[in-house]
Amino acid sequence: MGETILKTNQLSKTYKKLTVLHDVSIELKEGRIYGLIGENGAGKSTLMKIISGISFQTDGSFELFGKSSDKEIQQQRKRIASMIEQPAISPDMTAKGNLKFHRLMRGIPNEELEDEILQLVGLTSTNNKKAKHFSLGMKQRLGIAIALLTNPELLILDEPVNGLDPIGVVEIRQLLTRLCEERQMTILISSHNLPELYQTATDYIIIHKGKIMKQMTQQQLDEECRHYIRIGCTAPEQCAHVLETVLKTQNFQVMPNKMIKLYDFLENLGDVSTALFENGVTLTEFSLQGDTLENYFLTLIGGERHV
Amino acid sequence: MFNLVRAYLYKSTKSKIFWVLLALTTCSATAMFSIAYGIGNNSINESVSNVGFLLSDMNTMSIVGAVLATILICSDFDTKNIHHPIISGFARIQIVISKAIVYWILFIVLVSPYIIVTIIGLSMDSTFSMDGKAAGFLSILTSTTSGSFGEYVTIMITMTLVYLAQLTICILLAFALRKSVLVVAAYYMMSMFFGQVASFQDSFEIIDKVLSFTPYSAEYMAINLSMSKGDIISAVTICTIFIVVIIYLTFMTFRKVEIR
Numbered sequence A: 001m002g003e004t005i006l007k008t009n010q011l012s013k014t015y016k017k018l019t020v021l022h023d024v025s026i027e028l029k030e031g032r033i034y035g036l037i038g039e040n041g042a043g044k045s046t047l048m049k050i051i052s053g054i055s056f057q058t059d060g061s062f063e064l065f066g067k068s069s070d071k072e073i074q075q076q077r078k079r080i081a082s083m084i085e086q087p088a089i090s091p092d093m094t095a096k097g098n099l100k101f102h103r104l105m106r107g108i109p110n111e112e113l114e115d116e117i118l119q120l121v122g123l124t125s126t127n128n129k130k131a132k133h134f135s136l137g138m139k140q141r142l143g144i145a146i147a148l149l150t151n152p153e154l155l156i157l158d159e160p161v162n163g164l165d166p167i168g169v170v171e172i173r174q175l176l177t178r179l180c181e182e183r184q185m186t187i188l189i190s191s192h193n194l195p196e197l198y199q200t201a202t203d204y205i206i207i208h209k210g211k212i213m214k215q216m217t218q219q220q221l222d223e224e225c226r227h228y229i230r231i232g233c234t235a236p237e238q239c240a241h242v243l244e245t246v247l248k249t250q251n252f253q254v255m256p257n258k259m260i261k262l263y264d265f266l267e268n269l270g271d272v273s274t275a276l277f278e279n280g281v282t283l284t285e286f287s288l289q290g291d292t293l294e295n296y297f298l299t300l301i302g303g304e305r306h307v
Numbered sequence B: 001m002f003n004l005v006r007a008y009l010y011k012s013t014k015s016k017i018f019w020v021l022l023a024l025t026t027c028s029a030t031a032m033f034s035i036a037y038g039i040g041n042n043s044i045n046e047s048v049s050n051v052g053f054l055l056s057d058m059n060t061m062s063i064v065g066a067v068l069a070t071i072l073i074c075s076d077f078d079t080k081n082i083h084h085p086i087i088s089g090f091a092r093i094q095i096v097i098s099k100a101i102v103y104w105i106l107f108i109v110l111v112s113p114y115i116i117v118t119i120i121g122l123s124m125d126s127t128f129s130m131d132g133k134a135a136g137f138l139s140i141l142t143s144t145t146s147g148s149f150g151e152y153v154t155i156m157i158t159m160t161l162v163y164l165a166q167l168t169i170c171i172l173l174a175f176a177l178r179k180s181v182l183v184v185a186a187y188y189m190m191s192m193f194f195g196q197v198a199s200f201q202d203s204f205e206i207i208d209k210v211l212s213f214t215p216y217s218a219e220y221m222a223i224n225l226s227m228s229k230g231d232i233i234s235a236v237t238i239c240t241i242f243i244v245v246i247i248y249l250t251f252m253t254f255r256k257v258e259i260r
Helices: A044-052 A071-081 A095-106 A112-120 A136-148 A166-183 A196-198 A216-223 A237-246 A269-277 A293-301 B004-015 B016-040 B044-053 B057-078 B083-087 B092-123 B136-141 B149-177 B178-197 B207-213 B229-254
Strands: A006-013 A018-024 A025-027 A031-035 A059-064 A080-083 A153-157 A187-190 A202-206 A213-217 A228-233 A252-255 A260-262 A284-287
Touching: A006 A187, A006 B207, A018 A284, A025 A080, A025 A187, A031 A166, A044 A059, A044 A080, A044 A187, A059 A071, A059 A202, A071 A080, A071 B092, A080 A095, A080 A136, A080 B083, A095 A112, A095 A136, A095 A153, A095 B004, A095 B083, A136 A153, A136 A166, A153 A166, A153 B092, A166 A187, A166 A196, A196 A293, A202 A216, A202 A260, A202 A269, A202 A293, A213 A216, A216 A293, A228 A237, A228 A269, A237 A252, A237 A269, A237 B136, A260 B016, A269 A284, B004 B057, B004 B092, B016 B057, B016 B092, B016 B136, B057 B092, B057 B136, B057 B149, B057 B178, B083 B092, B092 B136, B092 B229, B136 B149, B149 B178, B149 B229, B178 B207
Parallel strands: A031 A187, A031 A202, A080 A153, A153 A187
Antiparallel strands: A006 A018, A006 A025, A006 A059, A202 A213, A228 A260, A228 A284, A252 A260
């Protein structure tokens, strides 16, 4: 694992009597893409705003690139970029004008960078069109372009694929993956599009009603969501023997409650049930199990589970 | 902070409203100059002096200054562009000071048509009059007292500083209220209020004393060559202190504020 980019320690945020973040402790490592998952009002944007400095925690603290004092964090923010809630762009300026404004603000002398970034996000054909006439997808792309201008080490994106067409979604996904791989950029990204997030993120942070429910890697999620055939029977040892000798598989687990999880033959349930029945195994349960990220999320927050 | 000032200047000059304001002050200054010239040379009836006074810098600048604050500051809150310098690691005091510097630079550009017509008028061998109604640069233009080039420059710089000090409060209003309509309305009401209060300066000593510690005092709005050096120094000092206090209050307002 790379160095720690961000570490929050029991961050809390209260608006009057409403607690929107409650003891949030997360850790982001270098070169990984973190998917921040939560319902509307779960506290995703608030967390991103606190990290970015446009909001303040009421309790707790955080370290950015290992620095924790207010002054040091402010300095370290030069190494991050973010797009929160909606792309902050100047509507009366062109895409290039917007980038020039941000380039001047950041003191970047390289004018060619504007064209490079516009090409990177697919906005080269906008020419003199003002940003106020852009579609939502184009505004999102411009917002991402602004965020990428400084080649940040930590990129915070709140719902970046909102309003993008399917091709745009794929392009942004490929772009983020490439940035992460080639530049070791750490990305914190929130999205309601969980199937899309599943294809982009390497790690997941699930937040619900201001509390972190789980932080896990893709591998851990796959393990949690892995599809299998759940077999319940009166004689698990006999069942295991049949699986090994008749179906020639060892890709199964006998659980402490005597249930068996079989990870093979997912497309051939009939073959498994027939083999077990013909070899005298009495089945008490036989079903296909496993989750999508959506279902896993819903299960975790206590919502309705979709099958 | 230099980068921030540069970026804000670039962005503001791309705003259509800024150029409309400049066109407005140019037309108003030209009209004011023409009317003052016409009345001074008896080619225009004195009854037009009301229009001339209405177009003078004292009246236009209160509106222009408030609108300028909205395009420079309120629009950043509307479009969430205010997020960027914060996320980029700029301290909030740097953002406030940068905005103030850009505001002052742009204000000087906007008031420059009045400065230019005043210089043109002073260099002409003509009489200018507004039938006794005069304030700001108009009072310099219509003043019957003559002076040296250096004295005129000093008077005009002081006059510009008085305007800057008066309008710096728009920066505080913009950071506090954030909504363009509220800022323009609030400043317009404030300028009306100070205008009315200043009219009682001669009658009530307490009002005179209080206002003399602000750039809204009537004597600062009628700066001309008849003023003593002491009065000029006093005006410059009061305005400078007022600007520093207002910028500090703006920073305190913005320092820990949540930005939605």
